[in-house]
Amino acid sequence: MRRCAWCGAPFAVTTGPGRPRRYCRPSHRQRAYEARREAARRGIGPNEVVISRHAWDALRDALYRLEAAAEDVAVDLTGGKATKRDYVEAIAHLTSAVRDLQSIAVEPHAVGGPPPAGG
Ligand SMILES: [Zn+2]
Known part of the structure; x- marks a missing residue:
């Protein structure tokens, strides 16, 4: 099993000629390509990712709720x-707080860095 370099979902590794797959499906390979291209267009650094304000706020709030639940x-x-x-x-x-976090869809607009080895 590998994890998709775009969405993080596990997928079965198939053996065969060529480079090993890095994405669970062709559309995720395409989105990763577009995010790298957008990063290059915006001058985004190799360790930078651009996500929406909405996703950032949702992530931060859910992480806060998880932290508070752990303290409780x-x-x-x-x-x-x-x-x-x-x-x-x-x-x-705790499970409720984790589910809140899992429900957040974070899809970056731009991901800096060179294209990963293997497409
Ligand atoms: Zn994927």
């Missing part, structure tokens, strides 16, 4: 008196 859980489970029910509720609280 740490407090709730400290002291050695937590019950099984407390643990179940803690996991549900």
Whole structure:
């Protein structure tokens, strides 16, 4: 299994002639190409990525909620008196925060850097 260099989804590696695939589907290879081209057009550096303000705000907010949930859980489970029910509720609280984060679609407009080896 490899992970798609665009969306991060795992995909099965096929053996055969040519370079190993880096993308789960041709459209993701195309989007990565377009994002690199846009980065070159904008002069985006090799370690820079351009995402929308909406995606940035959503990511930052979801990360904050996850951090707060982790702190809540740490407090709730400290002291050695937590019950099984407390643990179940803690996991549900954390899972909810993780799902919020997973629901955010972040698709970069531009990704700096050279084209990856293997297309
Ligand atoms: Zn993909």
